[in-house]
Amino acid sequence: MTKRQWLAKGLTLLMVAVLLLVTACSGGNQEAGTKAEGQNGEAGEKSGDSGSKAVKLSIMWWGPDARHEATMKVLDMYSKQHPGVTFTPEYLAWDGYWSKLPTLAASKSITDVLQMDAAYIKEYVGNGTLEDLSDIDLSGIVDPNVIENLKIDGKLYGIPLSQNAGGIAYNKEELEKHGIPLPHQNWTWDEYFDWAREARKKLPEGKYPIGDVTTWDGYQYYQAAYGKGDIMADGGKTFSLDKELFLKFFNTYAEFRKEKIVPPAEQAAAFQENDPQADPMASGVLMTTGKTTGSVSVMETLMPGKVDVVNSPTGPDGGGWAQSTIFLSVSSNSKHKQEAKDFVRWFITDKEAGQVLRLTRGIPINPDIYAELEASLEPKDKLGKKLYDVSVEKALPFFSSAAGYTEWVDAFEAEMENVVYGKQSVEQAYEKINQLGQDLAAKAASK
Structure with missing residues (x-):
């Protein structure tokens, strides 16, 4: 072997040794790094993506x-x-x-x-x-x-x-049977109340066109529909219960109790949502009831083929809600x-x-995902989608109670129940509910 050949062979062996050394060092560092990062408990392991961490x-x-x-x-x-x-x-x-x-x-x-x-x-x-x-x-x-x-x-x-929404389910079969016009999309609050008055005239004793309202959120959408917004805003630091609208809304329901347009309080207290015998609409007592996209599917199960939906009544600023x-x-x-x-x-x-x-x-x-599922859905699920579709055009934001207002929410319902049972007037209830709300807002603002 010539001197040049010996040199070439030596150089080759040296390069191989260097490569082996580099590979060993690299592998050892990578293994140690993975172990250390894994022990960290954070996302630090080696990723399958080049140059990124897991x-x-x-x-x-x-x-x-x-x-x-x-x-x-x-x-x-x-x-x-x-x-x-x-x-x-x-x-x-x-x-x-x-x-x-x-x-x-x-x-x-x-x-x-x-x-x-x-x-x-x-x-x-x-x-x-x-x-x-x-x-x-x-x-x-x-x-x-x-x-x-x-x-x-x-x-x-x-x-x-x-896709979720709050709207109204109605007994289509029963309304048609008694010659009552079906509710129409985007009806106003005035149309809703007038519809209830006219429907009462055609319904037999023991059946009612609409239910009573005693909850704060039942009223909230009426106030918002007329441009008066959220009762509890700024994280509860601002409280605004519009007196004129409050009195108009709840005095209308006081009239409806007197005229038997809504069920008596004792009967309403016995209702049990989604129970085949005690549900207000499935039992045949109410012609309409408030529902969401999820809960209306239960009505279709209880009353297959008899239920249809419409959006909540609207005002100049919209009505109801339709959002996730x-x-x-x-x-x-x-x-x-x-x-x-x-x-x-x-x-x-x-x-x-x-x-x-x-x-x-x-x-x-995502409408694309719904489209792929639609063919396999049951009628009850499609009815929920319809409620969303008819509600989204005029929808208002979803209003939730502010932090610290649990006491007020409970007080609202208790005071309105006193109105329902004739223990106080609507205006007396307003004064108590409004004062408590103002006190809670002041407390929230002082923090």
Whole structure:
């Protein structure tokens, strides 16, 4: 072997040795890094995506078993589509969820992604728990009017999951039998009250066109329809109960009790929603009843083929509501906000996920996913979708009670029950309810 050959062979061996050394060092560092990051408990493991770290998102939700099972399958689906993203899930029943969430929020240890409800979202926005999600593009997925109604102080804190609405179900068969005109879309409050008066004249004894109203939210949409807005605004710091509208609304119902346009208080107290014998409409006592997209499906089950729907009465500013009341939100303390945002958008846009989730959180907010499911849906589910469709045009925002107003909500109903049973006048009830609201607003404003 020549000297040149010896040199070439030596150089080759040296290069091989260097490569082996580099490979060994690289492998050792990578293994140590993975182990250390895994021990951190945060999302730090090596990702399947080149140059990125793995992310472990914590997520919690409430619901029945069917929702749990579907959601777990979808989380696994997301991880397969997005290597490096895994989940730490937690799911509870409704009561357990809302018992645990305040503690997590107070300790700033709330999950990266969490299911949120319209009844509580303002409270959690107010205490700084939720991240602004306004930068998530929902064009073509969610109706722009719905998005605007969902905003709190101009920002979006929850990605809507379902099409929900509050409207009126009516007994189409019974109304036609007695020659009563069917309710029409976008009827006004005056038309609604006049319709009830005329229907009473054609109905036999023991049947009533509409039910009584004694709750604050039953009145809230009347006040908002006439441009007087939210009773409890600014996180409860502003309270506005319009006296003129309040007296007009509840004095109308006082008239209806006298004229037997609504059922007697004792009979109404015995009603049991969704019970075949005791439900006010299924039992044949009421011709109409307030329902949501979810609850109206039960009426179709109890009264197959007899039920139709219309939106809530309207005023100059609109009427009723039509939007999701269940959302996915992101914690303001999450260390993986962008990954969480990517996930919640995917949750309502991926068609394969939609096929798995189906109606476990209501009618899908994404119309494309609903279109793929529609052919396989039962009539009761399609009736819920119809309620949303007839309500969305004139819909107002969904109004929830402000934090700290539980006492006021209970007092409202108690005072109005005293009116119903003739223990006080509508004006006396207003004075008490209004004073308590003003006191609570002043207390909230002083904090």
